[in-house]
Amino acid sequence: MVWVYGFRVFFLILPLAAMGAVAPLPLLWLGGAGGGAMGAWHGHEQVFGFLAAALAGFLLTALPSWTGCRPVTGGALKAMAALWLAGRIGFWLDGVLPPWLVALLDLGFLPALLATALPALGRKERRPWEFCLVLAALIAGNAAFHLERLGVVAVAADRILFAAIDLFLVLVAVAAGRILPVTIRSALVEVGQPPDIRLPPGRRHLAAATLCLMAVAELAAPHSPVTGWLALAAACAQADRMTEMHHGAALRRPQVMLFYMAHLWMVVGLGGLGLAILGLPLDPLAMRHALGLGAAATTVLAVMSIVALRHTGRPFPLPRAVWVAPALVGLAAALRVGVPHLDPEAMGVWGVTVPALLWSAAFGFWLWRFAPWLTAPRVDGQPG
Structure with missing residues (x-):
């Protein structure tokens, strides 16, 4: 059953990827392997393991809905999952396997995902060129x-990973532009208000553009004042976008509030990072965790929950249990951001x-709650 649509398999393995990416961290701090190498390992697995799985589950489901192209199923989907798993196995065996083999195992997945998206560019409408x-x-x-890692280029690994997180936030900004109208309308219906809304594209474009500039600046000059001001501009753009979700009681519905919380974490992370670069006594790494641990993970949980609901044939509202995992992730992010300063x-x-532990509990709970939906046929009898 899980091989009939991309969201099923990737949303099942994503919580395991989330837990695996943080599993070595207590050893680093409490018993201690090498900090630099372990930090790069953790950062890579969070970005190119955990977030890449989330991106795959989303795109392999959204593109057929948006463009009418055929979904990736069966053997092709199994091959995609195998490529992702090969990269994770390679990194877990890093130090046992030679670096060139780890690279070879890890570099196949994202190009394969891009290859599945390219045919959609030939469609007349809703072409996913930004993705x-x-x-x-x-x-x-x-x-x-x-x-x-192979000594071929001299760009520091942390700069690459920081820019990659910014790029994933660009995808959050772009995807929210397509998801928010649907989720806000559903929330308005739930609270008995007219679902007639229109979100002008200006805020979406500004949010994405400032994040793109931030990604380039982080890679080229991470400590420059220009980068700090760009981070503050990106924070303001995300704060401005939050006003799109102010629709009375509809804001309290989970499909809207979760995106609101994710954007709030972006404002905190980008604003704090910008101020740190400009000289305020704030921990830049803590602020980056507000972006990855707070904003990106909350968005992932929101998207997974909504997709699991809608694409298994279930109507809104979302179950109340949907609040548990974001609450645990939010507490984890608050501790990771606050403790270095306090x-x-x-x-x-x-x-x-x-x-x-809170992070692992959050994704473990989500898997326990939603796995029955992901492994069973659609309740409305439709394919998918």
Whole structure:
């Protein structure tokens, strides 16, 4: 059953990827392997393992709905999952396998995902050109990460990973432009208000454009004041976009509030990062965790929950249990952002170990709650 649509298999393996990406962190802080190497490993697996699986589950489901192209199913979908899994196995065996083999195992997945999206560019309407461009940039970033490990290029790995997180936030901004109208309308219906809304494209374009500039600046000059001001501009653009979701009681419905929370984390992370670059005594790495651990993960949970509901033939409202995982992730993010500033000596326990446990519990709970939907036929009898 899981091989009939992309969201089923990738949303089943994504929680496992989320847990695996943080599993070594307590060892780093409490018993300690090498910090630099482990930090790069963790960052890569969060971006090119966890977030890449989320992107695959979303795109392999959304593109057929948006463009009418055929979904990837059966053997082709199994091959996609195998490519993703090969990359994860390669990184878990990093240090046992030679770096060139780890790179070879890891570099196949995103190009395969891009290949599945390219036919949709030939459609007349709703062509996903922005997703294809960002995917191409992520492919280049992943290649640069491995080339740095092989000693071929001199760009620092952390700069590549920071720019990659920014690119995923660009995708969040773009995808929200397509998802928010549907989710806001459904929320308005739930609270008995007319579902007639129109979201002008200006806010969406500004949010995406400032994040694109931020990604370029982080890669080229991460400590420049220009980068700091661009981060503040991106924070303001996300804050401005949050006003699109102000529709009375509809804002309190989970399909809207979760996106609102994700954008709030973006404002915190981008604003804090910009101020840190400009000289305020804030921890830049903590602010980046507000972006990855807070904004990106909350968006992933929102999208997974909505897609799992709609594409298994279930109507809104979302179940109340949908709040549990974002609440745990939000608490984990708050600890990871707050502890370095309030009590740096407690980082090992309260800044790393407890957030890792909360993060794992969040995705474990989501998997427990939604796996029955993902492994069963659609309740309305439709294919998919």
